[in-house]
Amino acid sequence: MTSITSIECRRLQLPFNQPYVTGAGTLKTTQCVIVRVHTSDGLVGIGEACPYPTKFQDETPGTVMSVLEEILAPSLIGQNPLHVNDINRIMDAIIPGNPQAKAAIDVACWDILGKKLGAPIYQLLGGPLRTSLDLLWPMGDQTPAEDTKEVTEKVEEGFKTFMYKMGFYKDIDMEIERIATARKVFGKELVIVPDANQGFTKDEAIQLLRGLEPLQSKGPLFVEQPVSKERPQDMVSLQRQTSIPLSIDESLVTVKDALHFAQQQGCGVFSVKVVKNGGISKAKEICGVAKLYGIPCLFNSMLETGVAQAAALHLAAVTPTLYPSGHCFMSTLRLKDVTTFASSLIRKDNASGLLKVHLPTGPGLGISLDEEALEMHTVDRRVITDDKKAWNGKLE
Known part of the structure; x- marks a missing residue:
């Protein structure tokens, strides 16, 4: 044995x-x-x-x-x-x-x-539904001008989904202006994900959502974790007051969390992170709830190496309900990594010009240290x- x-x-x-x-x-x-x-x-x-x-x-x-x-x-x-x-x-x-x-x-x-x-993990999970995914690029909380410069560079590199970190400066009007500027400069092509990491109060979040709602018609948009995970009732209340899908991240750790928000209709997107959710086994249970309730999943990341990124990639490959956007498999591009993840799996697609992450073919995780x-x-x-x-x- x-x-x-x-x-x-x-x-x-x-x-x-x-x-x-x-x-x-x-x-x-x-x-x-x-x-x-x-x-x-x-x-x-x-x-x-x-x-x-x-x-x-x-x-x-x-x-x-x-x-x-x-x-x-x-x-x-x-x-x-x-x-x-x-x-x-x-x-x-x-x-x-x-x-x-x-x-x-x-x-x-x-x-x-x-x-x-002698098989990749995604084969052990039932086989892949896709062989590659587009990438999302996260940006720090900054000014509209700084956003425009960074997005221009990253679009050229092959990104079309952008996560706008916000909530650090507590300037709601500026945060709304950041998204409005992105739509004015780049049009409908981008998928935009404002992410506050619990940075707003409920009242501030309502102000943000009211300012963003007119921008929904100008391109794909959802907002991630605007309020504290300690007040799940606020997230449920916010989702019932806005047409913008809200993504739960810090609020989504266990399958019980997933069931609570799904049954309460308290979110529009599940932000799945294999390491946050207890591993492949338990994250897969959360994805099962997403399928049952028709909730799309964004495969997100911590500030992690290619080991956690590879684990998430295998699960994303077999998950039926994915949000139609780029996903967070770019962590190894923004830090000094200790794996072969980026060098072996991330490359630009010649046909679309988009940067994609491709499934490994080796056994297990399919990467090395x-x-x-x-x-x-x-x-x-x-x-x-x-x-x-x-x-x-x-x-x-």
């Missing part, structure tokens, strides 16, 4: 190519945790956690490392990684929450399963090799 023999956890610090301004603050670096699960038959699966270093979730890179080292990894030594459902059952039984830490293990086990069977870059950016490394510290529910 294949069994887990050791689990290696590396905490990385990666610089951005340029500062990134969001409704939650300005970022110059990101931290993530890369996990390698080693098995008795020599296979190694890779996974990733990338908790956002703000009010996005309760986890941090430090808590992920601790939960993996002290609780999850010791309890999984000796278990069969091919039994991904059972691995998730064990993790949920020994500690609640912590979806990022669990996502890293879940993805690594899917990677092992694919390598064991750059060992030199991995070592260069590692700030902490821990290896768990036995189950002596496994949590048994007793304090000793």
